[in-house]
Amino acid sequence: MKEVKSTMAGNVWKIVVEAGQEITNGEDVVILESMKMEIPVSAESDGVVKEVKVKEGDFVNEGDRLVILE
Template sequence: MQEIKATMAGSVWKILFKEGEQVGANEDVVILESMKMEIPIATEKAGTVKEIKVAEGDFVNEGDVIVVVA
């Protein structure tokens, strides 16, 4: 199981996958917005999106788990 965490504080701008969908290794799953920049957050390994812990518009802190992939 892989917990994908926010790499910096910011707002969830866009969620690119739904729970149950397949993702590839190094594929962007969420885009954060911070200081008017878009920061893509990617998986490390391929798998299935098991849980999305945020919604678009939510604020996250660095290190917060945003998606779980198994």
């Protein structure tokens, strides 16, 4: 099981993947918003999205799990 974690603290602005979706290394999975800037968070490996752990509008800290991959 692989995880995609937040790279910084911020609000979850947009979730761009859903459970069951195949993704590739480097593909954006979540867009964070911090200080009026949009920061994409990308997968670090190929996989299939097993679970999205956050919802749009949530506040996350650096290192929080965003997406679980199989």
